[in-house]
Structure formats: C-alpha cells, structure tokens
Amino acid sequence: MPNIREPIKESSKEKKQRIIDIGFKLMCDKGYHNVSCVDIATAAHVSTGLIYQYFNDKLDIFTSGTKLYAQKIMFPMLELLGNEKITRENFDKILREMIKKTLDAHTLTKNAHKELMSMSCLDNHLFQIFNLNEEEATEKLLLNFPHHPHIKEKVHLLINMVDNLCHEIIYHQHPGYDYEYMQEETIKLIEYMLEDTYEN
Amino acid sequence: MPNIREPIKESSKEKKQRIIDIGFKLMCDKGYHNVSCVDIATAAHVSTGLIYQYFNDKLDIFTSGTKLYAQKIMFPMLELLGNEKITRENFDKILREMIKKTLDAHTLTKNAHKELMSMSCLDNHLFQIFNLNEEEATEKLLLNFPHHPHIKEKVHLLINMVDNLCHEIIYHQHPGYDYEYMQEETIKLIEYMLEDTYEN
Amino acid sequence: MPNIREPIKESSKEKKQRIIDIGFKLMCDKGYHNVSCVDIATAAHVSTGLIYQYFNDKLDIFTSGTKLYAQKIMFPMLELLGNEKITRENFDKILREMIKKTLDAHTLTKNAHKELMSMSCLDNHLFQIFNLNEEEATEKLLLNFPHHPHIKEKVHLLINMVDNLCHEIIYHQHPGYDYEYMQEETIKLIEYMLEDTYEN
Amino acid sequence: MPNIREPIKESSKEKKQRIIDIGFKLMCDKGYHNVSCVDIATAAHVSTGLIYQYFNDKLDIFTSGTKLYAQKIMFPMLELLGNEKITRENFDKILREMIKKTLDAHTLTKNAHKELMSMSCLDNHLFQIFNLNEEEATEKLLLNFPHHPHIKEKVHLLINMVDNLCHEIIYHQHPGYDYEYMQEETIKLIEYMLEDTYEN
DNA sequence: TATGAATGAGTCTTCATTCAT
C-alpha cells in the first residue's frame, strides 16, 4: 500500500542518495528519535514531500543507511585481509591488527555504533539486517582461514570475542581493570581456539 | 527544579512501587517509546499527576525499574552459586549450569533484555547503571573463584563469553551454524582460560 | 532552536495574519491566560500545528499583535493631527479633540487596553515595545509643536496627562469626583506648560 | 458555597497570616502565575489543605495581601505628612520629599509594583481595591491641604502626576530625555495648580 | 484543626505524514 517509487533521472538518484547519506549520519550523530524528517529534508536540501516518494517512512531511511554502511561500521576488520591465507605464523600479527582496526573504527563512530545497536534491538527488521551482516562478515573472513569442519563457528566466535574486547575497552572503562591483560588473554584464547585448524 | 517527593504512608509506597513495577514491565514489553505516561498511570491504577510527584519523568521510571531488576535480568547466573568454591573438578558442571540458567532467563525476558540493551545505548545514565551492574556481577562471582593475580579480568571475560554465547543461541539463530559445537568450544576456551588459576 | 518559518504563499500569509488578528483579539477580550493555543487555532480556522510553524509560542502571537495594534489602541490621539502646526490660538481646540478621541478609543478597547497594560507589566519584551511606542508617539506629535529646548519633555508630559485623565474618567469613576473640573484643570495645566513655547 | 472559616486559636491566626505574608511576597517577587499553591504552602510551613480552609482560592491570597500591603507599596508618600498643614511656603520642600519618597519606595518594590498593576488590570475585584486605595490616599492627603471647592480633584491630580513622573523615571528611561527637567516641570505645574488654594 | 496524598482536566508543544499545486 505504500506508494514509493524509484528515481530515474540522474539528479533524482542523487537526491535519494543524499537523503540516505545525510539522514543516516544525522540520526547516528544525534540519535534516531532526536532527528525529525523535516530536519533530514532540510539538511539534504530536499523537500519534505520528496522523502515520502522514495521511502515508506522515517525508519526506512535509517534502514537504508544501515544496509549501506553498517558493515563498515560494525565490522571494520573485514577490510584488512586481502587474499593472504592465515597461518600459524602470521596469525598473531593479523589478529592484533584486527583489534587495532576495530578499536580505531569504533572510536571514530562511537555514536553511530551505539545508535545502530540500540535500533537493532528495537526493530526486528533491522535486527535481521544485522544478523545478515554478521553472517556475511563471517563468510568473508572464512575465506582466509584454513579448512576445518567447524571453522565457521570458530571464526564467528573470533569476531564476537574481538568485538567484545573492543567494547570493553572503549565503552566500559571500569577502573581497576587491566585492559592490557584482558587483550592478551583474549588473544591467547583465540589463538588456542584456532590451534587445531592449521594444516599440518 | 524537579519537585519530586517520597511517599510516607504505606499505601503510597505501594503506589510508587506499582508505578515502577507495572511501568517497567509495560515499557519492556511494548518498548519504551511505545508506552506513554498515561498508559502507565492507567495500568497502575493511579492518576497521571501522581507519577510526576514520585518521578521526574518517564525515563526516571524506567531507570528505577532498571536499578531494581536489571541485574536479575541481565546476570541471572549470579543466583546460582552459593558458597561453593570453584575447583578444577566441579567447574565444568557449574559452567554448564550457568549457561543453562542464562539461556532460560534470557528466553523468558527476551523483550526486556532487548529494551534494556537498547536504552542503555541511548541514555548515558542508564549505561552507567549497566556498567555498575556488570562490575557488581563480576565482584560477586569473584568470591567463588580461586585467587590469581588476574582472576578479575578472567571472570569478566567469562561473563562476557557466556553472555555472548547465549545471545548467539537465542537471538541470532543463523541457519547453518552448529550451536552445540559453539557451546562446547566456548566451554573449552573458558576452562582453558581458568586452567592456571586452580590452587595446586 | 525555535524553528519558525515565514509564509511565502499569499494564502499562507493570510493565515498567519489571521492567527495574529483573531488570536490577539481573543486574548484581549478574554484575557491572555484564559485563551489557549487550541482556542486560537480553532477561531482562526487553522490547525494547532500551524501556529507553531509561524510563532514560537502563545506569547509570540500576543507580541505580534501588540506590535501591530498597540499604538492605535494606546495612542489614538496620533491619528488626529495632520500637518497643522500648533499655535496659541488653535491649541485649546486641538487638545480637547485629543482628549475626546482618546476617551472614545479607550472606551471601545477597554479590555484590550487593560490586557495590554497587564501584559506589559509581566513581560519585559512587551514592556520594551510599549516604551518604544510611547517614544514614537512623542516623536510624531513633536512635529506639530513649535521648537523649544525642552519641547520633547513637555509633549511627553502632555501625553501622560491626557492619558491619565482619560483613565481616571473611564476606569476609576470614583463617585464624588467632579470629572468635568478635573478635565478643565488638566487642560489649564497643559496650556500653562506650553505657554512659553509659542513663537513670538 | 465556598466553605472557608476564620481561625480562632492564636496559633491558627498566625498560620493564616503567614500564608498571606509569605504567599503575597512570593507572588510579588516571582509573579502570580509562577507561584503555585504548593509553593506557598511549603514556604509558609503549612499544609496545602489548610490554605483552602482559610481562602477561597489562590487569588484570594493575593487579594488579602493586596488589601494589607498595597497602599504602602503604591502610595508611600502618605507616610510622610503628619499634621503639618501645607502652605505656599513649605509646599515646595514637601513636594520634593514626596517625589523622593515615592522614587525610593518604587525602586525597592519594583516587582511588587508591576505585579500589582498587572493583576489589577486582570481582576475586577482587585481593581476596585486599588481604586479604594487611591481614594483613601486622596482623602488622607486632603487633610493636610487648605480648603478649596475642588481641592479633592487637585490633590488627586497631584498624586497622579507624582506617580507618573516616578514611573517615567524608574521604568521607562528613554534615552535622550532630560528627566531632571521633567521633574522640575512637573513640580512647577503642581505648584501652579495649587496656587489659588492657599488661604489669604 | 491540620495533613499531604491524590486527582485529572487542561496546556503547550512536537512531528510523521499527507496533499494540493
């Protein structure tokens, strides 16, 4: 029943893109509930009405932004690996790079990250998108790892553990915790987990 | 500026409690943003005005509920251990019970859990409460574990890993994953992590 | 922060004007505090929301009305004089016309007058507008009077005395006062005050 | 139909008085509409309910305060004259003292004054009280003046003119006005007005 | 005589969405 349409003219496509880009950024920065559609339209140099020709509703804009940018925000480590196969020898270095990259990215997009997490809890559709992202991230990463009957589960755990560690370090900051140690312990566990996957 | 007061009469105390209990439940079930103060007042059989005599605003009710119930919802494993000291021998059993308990609790309070997570991302004050809860949970659990220079960090990781595993199992449910294996792998890692802490 | 906009279309301009006109009248008639924004919207055949697109709040409407109509209400005598220079010979007649005009106007807009006075005491911004109006009235009147080093102060006193007299007559109505005499006395004083300003 | 009663016990009388005194001061300081009945009760160390045993409503408190204190606030000049009869010789000095006294008093009670004026415009009953006060002030002052068929009207004008001058000086402060001159002009006019009233 | 808990109608204000142009 919603009557949205796809832009055909080049200039229209740009407008739709602008709504997503600027709207998503705005919502991430200020919080979904603190940004109105008029705000978005104004910021994107577009009329309010136009928004409802390209999107069903406000959430739809956020969802579109999520589809485009969530993976980059949530799983920055993906961009690290090229074709390089992971071996017992190079893994420690790669893992540390992954952590560093994740820390950097999360620090930069702290607000976006929080907003994405919050929204994914509120809306089921968004939550599905997140799951998909997570799965894609796993699949992508998988390519660089050696074969093993349960390599998929292991990589998934790896992603979770890295993510967790970074959250711990960036957001929580309980005084009295030795985060240095926590990182080393996490690394140790991950390496232990993968120990039986290396060929030979 | 906010002019809230504390109930003195017993019947008033009950009313305030009712507002917290019923309001918090309502917000967890339907989502914070989908419940109005009038809804809460109605459900708690109380006038709208009274809410504003006991609370600053809607968020204040949610926060009060969080303080009271978040620990039970988020860290159900705490209620498991009595005085029993953890040893190399009994840990496997205990850990499996922890996971089971967490799974059960999260399943029951799925919505509350999501809403709490979402809100903690949105409001800094709530986030602080969560951090505190997490810390308290760690401290409490700590008492049952053997001494070790970094036992605190280890227990914290343990909590995170259990929590993560349960999320994975309950919320994500990617098809094609062997969650049984994932659980065993997590258990193996945790036990490995604690291996060097047991006395003797 | 307040995100008000200016109407562009002609029909929109009319709506904004209607809000001011009808709203201001309503508030003057029933009293500022006895009229809600919904009342104004209804009376102006406009939605509540529209009010907040053109005005910051209720007071803003009243202020707008004040800017437009206060001078006419408070200093009706201004409209009397054309280019006619005041002389010792014509002044008595003119002064009596001023008084008559002021009496008539105040009688017509009794409520508005009271409300304006009341509000100007409550809100500093409004008070400033009134001061400005008063000053403008003085300046305007000044043009018709002969030069004199302190003609400005004299004209200001003149305005005040006329205003006062009219208040006395219209609002107070103490029994036992000879208002006829009071008027003549006031006229005598004013004429005496201006005696030394006439050329030659 | 309102069911208010008079306090009988001494301690009750004090309470009622406290409500008037503290309530009236509060309303004058912060503005009638910015003070709630709960505020008044709290400040007067009295329960909310008690207010409605001694007063019909909120306005009633303000009215009571007005009856008690308005004259002192609005016509401070009254306290100046004892039995001293006014003569051509001493009047200039007395008039200047009146002006000074009025200026001082108004400066001290600027807010109260504004609030009283504002309220008297809004409520007819209050307006009547003000009129009465004004009349009483005239009558009182009258005793010190020589007899004259229209001395009443003259004294009334005198009061008005002094009041007006003081308003002008305290509240308006238009730049570019010579208030010194305005005062002297006012004095000159008043003295001129009274010239024909002195005996002999 | 006094309390203060409780009421609930009423106010301002916001904003996602629609619609005439």
Added chain:
DNA sequence: AATGAATGAAGACTCATTCAT
C-alpha cells in the same frame, strides 16, 4: 519530479483543588 504548507493526533507535564484521615 518536486514542493512545502498544513494537518491533528498524541505526548509530556502542571497545578488548583479535593478528600480521606
């Protein structure tokens, strides 16, 4: 394809007043 004016339901919050005790 685009505009931006307009809607109006819904929300948070206040406060004079009542009432059970």
